[in-house]
Amino acid sequence: MLLEFTDKGIYCPKADVYIDPWKPVRKALITHGHADHSRWGHQYYLSTVSAMPVIKYRLGNDINIETVTYGQIVTINGVHFSFHPAGHIIGSAQIRVEYNGEVWVVSGDYKVEDDGLSEAFEPVKCHTFITESTFGLPIYSWLPQQEIFSEINSWWKQNKEQGKVTVLSGYALGKAQRLIQGLDDSIGRIFTHGAVENVNEIIRGQGVNLKPTTRVTPEMNKGEFEGGIVIATPSARGSPWMKKFLPYSVGVASGWMRLRGARRRRSVDRGFSLSDHADWNGLNQAVEASQAERVFVTHGYTTTFSRWLNEKGIEAARIETQFEGELEEIGEGVEKDAKSEGKDTAS
Amino acid sequence: MKNFAELFTRLDQTTKTLVKVDALIQYFEKASSDDKLWTIALLSHKRPKRTVNVSFLKIWAAEFSNLPYWLFEESYHVAGDLAETIALILPERETHTDHSLTYWIKYIMSLEGLEEEVKKSRLREAWASLSSTERFVFNKLITGAFRMGVSQKLMVRALAKYTGIEENMLAHRLMGNWTPDTTTFEDLVLSADKGEDQSRPYPFYLAYALDDPYEIGSPDEWMAERKWDGIRGQVIVRKGQLYVWSRGEELVTDKYPEYEIFREQLPDGTVIDGEILPFKDGQPLPFSLLQTRIGRKNLTSNVLKKSPVVFKAYDLIEWQGEDIRNWAMDKRRRALEELVGSTSTGGILQLSDVVDFDTWEQLAEERERSREFYSEGIMLKRKDSVYQTGRKRGDWWKWKVDPLTVDAVMIYAMRGHGRRANLYTDYTFAVWDNDQLVPFTKAYSGLTDEEIREVDRFVKRNTIDRFGPVRSVTPELVFEIAFEGINKSTRHKSGIALRFPRIKRWRKDKNKDEANTLADLWQLLDVYG
Secondary structure: OOHHHHHEEEEEOOEEEEOOOOOOOOOEOOOOOOOOOOOOOOOEEEEEEEOHHHHHHOOOOOOOEEEEEEOOOEEOOEEEEEEOOOOOOOEEEEEEEEEOOOEEEEOOOOOOOOOOOOOOOOOOOEEEEEEEOOOOHHHHHHHHOHHHHHHHHHHHOOOOOOOOEEEOOOOOOOHHHHHHHOOOOOOOEEEEEEHHHHHHHHHHHOOOOOOOOOOOOOOOOOOHOOOEEEEEEEOOOOOHHHHHHHHEEEEEEEEEOOOHHHHHHOOEEEEEEOOOHHHHHHHHHHHHOOOOOEEEEEEEOOOHHHHHHOOOOOEEEEEOOOOOOHHEEEEEEOOOOOOOOOOOOOO | HHHHHHHHHHHHOOOOHHHHHHHHHHHHOOHHHHHHHHHHHHHOOOOOOOOOOOOHHHHHHHHHHHEEEHHHHHHHHHHHOOHHHHHOOOOOOOOOOOOHHHHHHHHOOOOOOOHHHHHHHHHHHOOOOOOOHHHHHHHHHHHHHOOOOOOHHHHHHHHHHOOOOOHHHHHHHOOHHHOOOOOOOOHHHHOOOOOOOOOOOOOOOEEEEEOOHHHOHHHEEEEEEEEEEOOOEEEEOOOHHHEEEOOOOOHHHHOOHHHHHHHHHOOOEEEEEEEEEEOOOOOOOOOHHHHHHHHHOOOOOHHHHOEEEEEEEEEEEOOOEOOOOOOOOOHHHHHHHHHHHHOOOOOOOEOOOEEOOOHHHHHHHHHHHHHHHEEEEEEEEEOOOOOHHHHHHOOOEEEEOOEEEEEEEEEEEEEEHHHEEHOOEEEEEEEOOOOEEEEEEEEEOOOOHHHHHHHHHHHHHHEEEEEOOOOEOOOOEEEEEEEEEHHHOOOOOOEEEEOOOOOEEEEOOOOHHHOEHHHHHHHHHHHHH
């Protein structure tokens, strides 16, 4: 096969490269900078230009990394590789692999809705499509993001009226910036957890015009946060760091919040179902647009989604990987032993 | 329906009592009288009768969503709530309507007796015109599992604020056998004349659990009784008629023909609070015997002979037609003693005896004897207290006997519902029978959220086999299971059945070989069964 599934990750034997491997390898092609896809210890990295700054920030400046623009073809031993927008976070890519006319696409993590920040998802035609299935059940269908943002903004406004600081959590990389862009900053100031602000600085450095934010520092006074919103990381929620915002109302933005049970289980006041992963319709749309004859399903509701595809006449099988999807966002990203290395905790 | 769905959302988004009360008041201000009445009914556990079979509901929802049935089931297992699953998977609505809550409830009621095909098309019409939240509420009305995170008490508080009528008075008005079809909001809530419904019971005063009697002061301020293990009830005799109410506000007069004699023996205008207790040959019987009677439509003479009941009188709350709940406890008690003494009911009406004690130590010894009487512990009532409404802290306490416990190994797990959906929270436990693990009970509650997540991860990593929603797991985790009673059972493989089993704690210090044995359980059965 053009690509194989090994205990180190997705492997192309012809070119001797891995895609998003979870164990150290010689050559790794990286779809995006989230810790479960972009790991330490590879000798050589290849990513998109816009994914590179964050990867370097997380893995260190001394890693050996080269970049390509979207659509640019890199040929290794006759195998053509190219990166195409996945719409997941800034710089995220699906990786197209072609050899002798046979095409595979590794989609990494993706969403089909354009968030206005990430390079919008582009379907890539292929014979074999490797897809995630984080939200591969029909109960997961996202509302248009404007609706979610107007809910978030009116919640913020209401908290302000009640004299409460608003605290909203999401991944430091990706979700946080998307939230910031969707906020109505005429309501108040936007504050950020250190881990979020570090990423913000990198992204602004790439020329992205993010809304103005203020880093929360230990010397800041309680009073400063009045009427404001704090964008926090999932791990900061419930930590002593939150104390200075009291009284506050706390929310979580994650696709898991689509279900009432999940909302009620988190000890938070509000849950907003905003995700950087495709919902059920998005997954089906992507599979269809790829025109693939064969699909491999990685992380998520793999069994269900592959059975569904099989019944629709698309040959599909589930693949064990160590990708996590969105689990860590709600503190449940621990079903696998291989914990991602300190994602969101760097501050 | 929009208003009601909005109310539901607001109640769902908060855990704070004050916010809930405010949301209810705002709803009452906007809603029509009919909608108000239905809301009060729903929050008082008065639901419209189920008119659609749940299996059909699932099949139709899958069909309208163009999904195979197995995928619907899979989604349902993850969401853990049928009404929600249906609301989420159905396609976007086709039309907009804005009918009232009452309209939709009547719509659901009108499905009664229709052909399945007609029901199906009615449901399709409804679903196609409701928003996602409205659909969810509509589905909840159909399935009858309506919980809004608001107790009746809280609803009454909001209604009191909205109407300006005192809370206790309102609680009393809302008791009894009414349905939205037999009354109006004005008659039920606003009308001062309560004489109309002569069957109407009083709200029960309920006790809080007590851990340590030293916290409540001097023993001489308190009266103690046994906490009988039956069904709390109210016996009412008015205008020559007898009414028996259970604590669940169910009229159960017909279920206890033994009490018929009260009609002659008790004067008009009498209401006694007490316990419906299985009792024979001067001895209380285990609660399980009463259970054999509860569900039956026909009370055969055999059933009546096997599990006869008496009424253990706790308190007198109406006397000579007068509401005497504001009399002091000891005054009510004297009146009760006099009344019971003046009747001859062949032992059917009994006084719940006072347990004498001078010190808490003496009472603690009496409490240790509770199981001899199939009693759950001791009730403590402040001598100068009035009879309050609902669960209130301070004057009445239940001091329960410590539960029985065994250490058991978890062998099966199932996903929970509602707040616990998509987490493995419902477990089956086993004890050793030689080298075999024999399942003997299920238990749900008792772990912290943190522990539940930990067990959930264990289940996902240690699954041996799957049977539908159930996973069998590597027998490894040991839990201490607490329960109130133990009985023989022919329905369970282990031959025993527990009363109120729950997880007391996770015994991380024990390995599976240290769990209890079936022989240990049989021994408990010998002593306490």
